[in-house]
Amino acid sequence: MQSFDVNLTEDQKMMRDVCRKFVDDSVKPFIAQNWKQEWQMDPEGRLPFEILKMSDDIGIRTLGIPEKFGGISIDSETEVRTFAIISEEIARGDSGLADKLVQNWKVAVLLRELASSSICKRWFEKIQSDPGFLFAHALTEPKGASDRWLGYNAPEAAMDTKAKKTENGWILNGRKHYISNGYDASLYIVYANTRPGKGMNDGTSSFIVPRNTPGFRITRCNETIGCRFMNNGELEFVDCLLPQESLLCENKALPQAGIYFKPGKIIQAAKNLGVGQAALDITSDFVQTYSRGGRLLIKHQAVASRLADMATRVAAVRALVMHAAKALDMKSSDADALCNMAKVYASEEILKVCQNAMELHGGMGAMLDAGIEKLMRDASIFLHMDATVDISHFKIIKALYPDTAGRYAGPEN
Numbered sequence: 001m002q003s004f005d006v007n008l009t010e011d012q013k014m015m016r017d018v019c020r021k022f023v024d025d026s027v028k029p030f031i032a033q034n035w036k037q038e039w040q041m042d043p044e045g046r047l048p049f050e051i052l053k054m055s056d057d058i059g060i061r062t063l064g065i066p067e068k069f070g071g072i073s074i075d076s077e078t079e080v081r082t083f084a085i086i087s088e089e090i091a092r093g094d095s096g097l098a099d100k101l102v103q104n105w106k107v108a109v110l111l112r113e114l115a116s117s118s119i120c121k122r123w124f125e126k127i128q129s130d131p132g133f134l135f136a137h138a139l140t141e142p143k144g145a146s147d148r149w150l151g152y153n154a155p156e157a158a159m160d161t162k163a164k165k166t167e168n169g170w171i172l173n174g175r176k177h178y179i180s181n182g183y184d185a186s187l188y189i190v191y192a193n194t195r196p197g198k199g200m201n202d203g204t205s206s207f208i209v210p211r212n213t214p215g216f217r218i219t220r221c222n223e224t225i226g227c228r229f230m231n232n233g234e235l236e237f238v239d240c241l242l243p244q245e246s247l248l249c250e251n252k253a254l255p256q257a258g259i260y261f262k263p264g265k266i267i268q269a270a271k272n273l274g275v276g277q278a279a280l281d282i283t284s285d286f287v288q289t290y291s292r293g294g295r296l297l298i299k300h301q302a303v304a305s306r307l308a309d310m311a312t313r314v315a316a317v318r319a320l321v322m323h324a325a326k327a328l329d330m331k332s333s334d335a336d337a338l339c340n341m342a343k344v345y346a347s348e349e350i351l352k353v354c355q356n357a358m359e360l361h362g363g364m365g366a367m368l369d370a371g372i373e374k375l376m377r378d379a380s381i382f383l384h385m386d387a388t389v390d391i392s393h394f395k396i397i398k399a400l401y402p403d404t405a406g407r408y409a410g411p412e413n
Helices: 010-033 049-057 079-093 095-114 117-129 258-287 301-329 335-360 362-366 372-381 389-400
Strands: 135-138 162-166 169-179 187-193 204-210 216-221 233-243 247-249
Touching: 010 049, 010 079, 049 095, 079 095, 079 258, 079 301, 095 117, 095 135, 095 187, 095 247, 095 258, 117 187, 135 169, 162 187, 169 187, 169 204, 187 233, 204 233, 258 301, 258 335, 258 372, 301 335, 335 362, 335 372, 335 389, 362 372
Parallel strands: 135 187
Antiparallel strands: 162 169, 169 233, 187 204, 204 247, 216 233
């Protein structure tokens, strides 16, 4: 929408246009011509290296890396909005690819804010020299996921993954589930309990763990319903010896990770928005091209009504996403609530957009080679990514009414 463009900086418009060309010229044709590729049961062969290489060529694989380490300069006052704009564009082509790239951005932000200069130099140089190098953020465990991110600090909700300090560093033991980029990543940020008897906020530390670390193994690639090019994975750590320098943040890793989680909500919502925009684009073209009963589909009142509903939902989601992103860029006090609102609203509304797209395509919408059902699958997975809808609602209430909101974990007083 032209009214939306007015609020973009020239740099944001340029980056958006570069991403749009990449998606239209390379990503969308690949997806359309190779629609069976995402169902390939060999995860390593799903997404061609050439696609990642092209994303690297236009500079979006390594966003978040500071300019002093060779990264692209992004205005800190509009950074989250810039991430959102690019996320939407890439997800318009494929949400799995977007999620693959997003993990790099988010972990890059985490490293630049928390790691030493020497650690940043080491890993930022590595990722920039290898177009196939990916980051992953390993928090979720078999026992719990977003329900354990809530800041209630109860020992009952502590991490099952443990790290014990030794003379030579740390010994890590545990398992991580449902990790984006988990199957493909070369470097992982792993969270573990380091203070037995303490809650999440006071006893969780984060560690930098390279893929080839002895005792660390990727146990499987999860076969997800959507975002399949992302290659979600499961990880296992058995007496995994880590050097002292691998410690990123001791005991206070979760409170510190707010610099990752909050932008992550916006980026997640923006990816969802990209899926919705793709559904709207494809459907609007379809109903303006195909005729039934002697007239174009769009001239049928029921069709026009559904299309208007789709366009309205997409516009509303975009407005909230950018409002929340601006609040986060400005470090507004209501940013926490708005980030969770954007994530929830986008996941629910875009799913409805994709449902309407399926309906308006009739039987064609259910065909694998038409691409509409893929958007529906991709949209459905966002309900559970970066916190479920119900847990996100809990977080919204906790942010808005901290003095009276209920406790999630631990005994009630």
